[in-house]
Amino acid sequence: MxxxxxxxxxxxxxxxxxxxxxxxxxxxxxxxxxxxxxxxxxxxxxxxxxxxxQNINELKEHLINDILQALTDKIEALNSIFDRNRKEHLIQLLDYLVEQRNSILALVQFEQVEQHLLLLMKDLIVNRRSQSKNIGRKIIVDPDIKTASIVGIIMWWLKDGLHLDSAYIAEQINLMYRS
The missing domain is CATH 1.10.10.60 (Homeodomain-like)
Incomplete structure (x- = not known):
């Protein structure tokens, strides 16, 4: 049952x-x-x-888990996309982050939120590198550094850079971190 x-x-x-x-x-x-x-x-x-x-901390954990699960679903969906439309999918992710901006910014004070975002983005970067057609190419930027940079750009954008649209941010990320 x-x-x-x-x-x-x-x-x-x-x-x-x-x-x-x-x-x-x-x-x-x-x-x-x-x-x-x-x-x-x-x-x-x-x-x-x-x-x-039982208490507010338990409620907070459920709230964070709900938001992180939705974010995980969005980012993991990018792992299966290896076509020419990567930028479009990145724009869709950025649009989703803007929709969830207030929630993300309110919850980023809890370390687990930023750590989870860092892990998701690192998995995406490592997965994309392993699926890249340039297998023999030397990797110049460490995945941890690349991840921290991308998450830093996204967090700056959500806090202070919304005068720039998601397509512009996606293009900047693509220009900076082609892999």
Whole structure:
């Protein structure tokens, strides 16, 4: 017999995650957020919170896992693409990151978010290099350095560079890091 979660429970969990994300986006640090503040923001009561989570850290972990899973799915999809449309797929990833900008910037304060992004991008770079037609070519830039550079560019862009569109950023990344 398979277990199917109650849609009301799923909706309540989403309301709590959204409330936490909103509070983080408003500039509250995690240790400043009380269960009372969180449940008021979600328009729920404290008892409802404790039916789903033991504490705010557990809620934070679920929120981060949801966002990281979506990000993982997007970046891993790029691993299977080895055609001439790489730039288009990079633009789609960058567009997705812009859509998720507020969430990413609110959660980047938690080290695991940036570490996860670094690991995903490094896997993408290493995979692309292993699939490259230039197998015999000498690798000049270490994957860790290349990864840190790309993630740094993306984070700068999300924080301060949105006056530049995703196509421009994709072109700059392609020019800097052809491999």
């Amino acid at each position: 398979t277990f199917k979660e109650d849609p009301r429970a799923i909706r309540t969990q989403e309301m709590l995650k959204e409330a936490l994300l909103t509070l983080l986006q408003e500039g509250h640090s995690l240790h400043q957020i009380s269960i009372q503040t969180l449940t008021q923001k979600a328009k729920l009561n404290r008892t409802t919170f404790y039916l789903h989570y």
